[in-house]
């Protein structure tokens with residue numbers, strides 16, 4: 001920092017564009033509401049009083065076009081799979097996906113004729129949260145992990 | 159009205175056609191003559207106050223001569239009595255009861271979808287739980303539980319999905 | 324000049340990814356202008372094959388599957404299934420287990436109705452109720468966690484009793500919860516019952532007559548909201564509900580507002596049952612039957628007697644055999660009549676299990692309720708139906 005030492009006025013920090021943008025992104029993750037089954041109720045509980053996702057800057061949006069995170073909470077069936085994919089395609093870049101619950105990660109207890117064995121057959125997944133349903137704390141763990149991942153991303157030279 | 163009284167009343171109306179019995183605290187009315195099936199149901203609704211339709215259940219018996227069996231679950235709120243009307247058939251065709259209870263519509267569609275029972279005269283008999291391109295009826299005994307090869311049979315939205323597991 | 328006489332029916336799609344369909348319900352709506360002509364529900368986006376899966380599981384292994392049907396009140400589903408299996412054996416349930424079953428089932432009803440009021444109000448535009456209702460629901464889930472170790476899908480009610488006794492803390496928390504809960508319901512009612520917007524959005528919307536509800540087979544609050552006095556807890560008693568004093572709320576109007584009032588009163592009545600159960604419950608006692616046909620032998624027995632060890636091994640690895648026959652048990656679940664129809668061929672597995680899902684049958688009356696209303700009212704009508712897709716699609 002020798003070159004610009006004392007050339008800047010007070011209260012000015014130097015940093016990279018990457019980290020500024022990533023910092024903003026990680027503080028305002030807007031997930032698309034995409035509750036599929038039982039896990040969605042725990043997802044709602046996360047958003048409501050007590051757990052309160054809002055304090056992390058997370059606001060559920062009803063439309064994929066305003067969202068950058070997709071929380072797949074629940075069982076994905078063959079009939080639902082194209083819809084999951086379509087909603088994912090409608091989200092603008094950059095976008096992340098968290099698969100919540102054993103159903104979304106691997107099919108869970110439903111090894112049957114109509115259940116897709118893991119949502120990663122349909123869309124790429126960043127984080128898997130095990131549990132049936134996972135506790136809200138597990139959600140937060142996934143979200144903090146995602147925030148760490150966002151900080152490592154390269155915005156400018158993509 | 160108790161089940162005994164109901165039995166006596168129905169026996170008088172449909173002699174030799176019914177077999178009424180109680181098993182595990184449930185009251186069953188087996189209609190032996192399939193032709194009388196709808197008449198029995200109508201009589202139950204109009205003359206014995208069984209106005210509330212609870213459910214339609216189909217069972218597949220591949221080893222028996224009468225391969226399909228329907229059970230209509232009815233409740234009389236007035237008499238606090240529940241009966242199960244049973245009818246069996248060699249093939250999968252049964253008359254619809256949507257004209258007696260409008261609510262049977264969705265119940266029959268479900269049994270058509272999962273069990274392949276064709277309800278003759280049903281206004282809108284098509285799949286309800288599974289997608290249109292699904293073939294077969296999963297609740298039949300010869301359908302394997304983990305049969306997922308049909309996943310790639312169609313690409314409804316043109317998204318190029320491929321399922322491998 | 325605008326010609327008002329043009330009538331053209333167009334079809335719009337609602338769902339399956341829609342914030343107010345409570346999951347993955349898809350509605351195909353024919354509208355003429357803003358008026359609904361016809362609604363056709365397209366369900367099955369969550370069809371997981373529970374009934375087929377149950378045919379391949381032993382009687383004990385089916386219990387976790389029932390949790391995931393109506394996931395707003397998992398313990399009610401456990402109860403219905405276990406009662407149905409117990410009908411095969413005519414088992415005697417220990418006294419303390421009977422009380423704990425009632426407590427768990429009524430707590431589930433409260434939890435389920437709280438989610439209903441939260442989402443129903445949120446759909447219509449009252450966000451505050453959502454936050455308050457979930458606050459109380461968290462209390463219930465915490466109690467479940469204290470007692471069973473799981474917040475939602477605990478599979479705690481087993482064939483022949485319940486899994487294990489509840490710790491002291493559970494009863495302490497439940498006592499303080501029941502003491503304060505009436506005032507919580509007052510709070511929700513303060514926000515909604517005389518709220519002008521709420522009344523405008525619900526009164527006269529989604530009407531069903533007393534005749535309709537029986538013909539369509541809609542049960543639960545939909546039936547009681549239309550003036551039919553019917554509750555399986557009283558009319559086909561199961562468990563020990565005959566020992567409690569409570570009222571069955573009935574409203575004559577048959578619209579969304581009437582059903583709202585029925586459910587709000589049910590919250591209070593469930594609370595009454597909980598209070599009485601807490602007073603009457605015996606202080607100690609077994610919570611699992613010792614009937615060797617269904618229950619696992621106790622650990623002390625297993626360590627000392629060879630037969631008990633073999634029996635335990637047999638039940639765990641192979642399951643127990645149910646007698647040949649068919650049976651049905653329906654209970655008054657939060658959504659209506661939830662029933663399990665079991666066909667047994669004398670094997671360890673059910674030959675056929677049919678779930679009578681209240682939401683699925685209630686959905687059959689959707690078109691009757693919605694036709695003629697505005698498109699915006701459809702959200703209120705779906706909400707008052709209290710649909711849970713896990714149960715509809717199974």
Ligand code: SF4
Pocket residue numbers: 037038039040073074075100101102103104108131132133134391476
């Ligand atoms: S993981 Fe469990 S709780 Fe979550 S959707 Fe699947 S069955 Fe339901």
